Amino acid sequence: MNKCLLLLAFSLTFAASSFAQDKIKLKSGDIIKSRVLGVTNTEVIYYKIYKLKDPKLKLPKSDVEYIQYENGKIVYMTGKKPAAINKAATTKKTTTTKKKTAVKKK
Secondary structure: OHHHHHHHHHHHHHHHHHOOOEEEEEOOOOEEEEEEEEEOOOEEEEEEOOOOOOOOEEEEHHHEEEEEOOOOOEEEOOOOOOHHHHHHHHOOOOOOOOOOOOOOOO
């Protein structure tokens, strides 16, 4: 029984880790599921996620909007976030609390 549970736990762990991948979002709107190997000044070098034995693929950096890595980190190829995201981050409402002081009447 313990061996079955151990085998099941190992199988689930392996299956969950096999779905980890990077996502390359192109300016055309397409998303490429991949394993990013590197980013140079002019291109992105990657493998297709299910074809790791194929040759490395290269994509012009100018065609890429952003890369979302498997840990959740997003890197925009322009070096800064799009205006819509910046605007949303700067328009957060800030609230200030005023301290009420009690005044004693005589």
